[in-house]
Amino acid sequence: MIQQFYPQVQHAYRFELNKDMHFSAAHFIPNENAGKCQVMHGHTYHINITIGGNELDTLGFLIDFKQLKNLIHDKYDHSVLNDHPEFKEYFPTTERLAEQIGKSIQNELRTRSNKPICLQVIVRETPTSYVIYRPEQEEVL
Secondary structure, eight states: OOOOOOOOOOOOOSEEEEEEEEEEEEEOOOSGGGGGGGSOEEEEEEEEEEEEESOOOTTSOSSOHHHHHHHHHHHHTTEEGGGSGGGSSSOOOHHHHHHHHHHHHHHHHTTSTTOOEEEEEEEEEETTEEEEEOOOHHHHO
16 A cells, blocks of 8 residues: 555644555445446445554553454445445445544544544545544533
């Protein structure tokens, strides 16, 4: 993977972890205003996750990179996003995908004794289009 540079989120944490990954998935936006996106189509989504924290776990991690990959890649790779329960209420736009990834990660981080937080999720849908999701502070506490 080519190294990418993303907008940074300002924070005062001692540690910042960034994880890049990608997965392939299909989706469609069932609304006449969505134009060509009404028809099912696929993307290779490129994801960047930023996690911050002051404390490391007993192994010296904020969280193991592999755990992050398993949490997201295993869930979405080679799937139809519309079929996932988190997209029953909303269309699976890139914005909503970034939000759901952020919430899934934060739910996992809440279970860890060192309490890191998800600072931002970037979802790149195409080489020229990406979305940044930054949870509100109340969402991560």
